[in-house]
Amino acid sequence: MRVIQTLFACCLLGLSLSLAGLGAGVSRAEGAHPLPVTLSFDRPVNAAEAPLLLAMTDGLFSAQGLAVSVNTVAGSPEAIARVASGASEFAFVDLNALIRFRSQNAAPLKAVFVLFNKAPYAIVARKSRGIHVLADIEGKTLGVADSDLSAGLWPALARQNGIPLSHVKQSRISAAVREPMLSAGQVDAVTGFSFQSAVNLRDRGVPADDLAVLRFADYGCDAYGFAVIVNPDFAAKRPEAVKGFVRALIAGTSLAIRDEGHAVDQVLTRMEDGSRDLELERLHAVVRDNIMTDEVNRNGLGGVDPARLERSIDQVGEGFKFAKRPQASDIFDDRFLPPRGDRLIN
The missing domain is CATH 3.40.190.10 (Periplasmic binding protein-like II)
Structure with missing residues (x-):
């Protein structure tokens, strides 16, 4: 019986060491x-x-x-x-x-x-300002934060969708005031992250059904x-x-x-x-x-x-x-x- 117990303990020890070796990965x-x-x-x-x-x-x-x-x-x-x-x-x-x-x-x-x-780049707009799809951005004011990398992809996105850059007024704004300015109606839309600006705006009381989230990825951006x-x-x-x-x-x-x-x-x-x-x-x-x-x-x-x-x-x-x-x-x-x-x- 003692021999069997010893063999069983050795088997358990061997299994434990094998599992430890698998979990150790980089450590080993x-x-x-x-x-x-x-x-x-x-x-x-x-x-x-x-x-x-x-x-x-x-x-x-x-x-x-x-x-x-x-x-x-x-x-x-x-x-x-x-x-x-x-x-x-x-x-x-x-x-x-x-x-x-x-x-x-x-x-x-x-x-x-x-x-x-x-990429999470998006234009977040107010439907009450007449923006439902990307083409509606023509003739509107787009708030763009200086640090926002989506601004660098906007020219390609506009070209792909037949929107002349000169037909969209860009207003350079601080990222800190991006959502407040859109909420207050000082701009018609802003560039930002879909999971950031849209969620933050709803938290500020902007009704979800008044927000148009125009994701760059849905309009031909490969980023x-x-x-x-x-x-x-x-x-x-x-x-x-x-x-x-x-x-x-x-x-x-x-x-x-x-x-x-x-x-x-x-x-x-x-x-x-x-x-x-x-x-x-x-x-x-x-x-x-x-x-x-x-x-x-x-x-x-x-x-x-x-x-x-x-x-x-x-x-x-x-x-x-x-x-x-x-x-x-x-x-x-x-x-x-x-x-x-x-x-x-x-």
């Missing part, structure tokens, strides 16, 4: 202790960052042997600069800001995971949205850490989609005076419009269609003068993605 490959890395967000967090925050709060990064700390900076250009300098290993940024950066800078920064398969970029030196030295980061983010995205309530509860712990109902609405919009697209349903999370990315680079170039046009291979590196089957969301 990179060392016994968690590897500290820094992730930069390009703006204050809200439900749009839920997949990344869940990877932190629910132990998904630590399961990959990573100890992830975060900081928040003022916009994608600053976050990209931090990664380029090595001050941060990773950043969550607008892929179109990376396209601009690579057109003017030789630093070989690339995205390794695209979370927003469709991808927010993505994770990595410092190239770090990626070369620690490829398994980058793969582990990506695996954790896929798990976090899957969890955010399955349980939006839990995801928002975790997001609220990192917000000041956040509204649960508002962030639930925001996360639902992000998942529906930006993350779980037809392309993602076919090909899985995180990747890009190179031909589409090339088209989007050309569209960015219509509103932003490139010093040197980057190629799709300059922008995205798929070497750190797991196989398609591991990226599909069922």
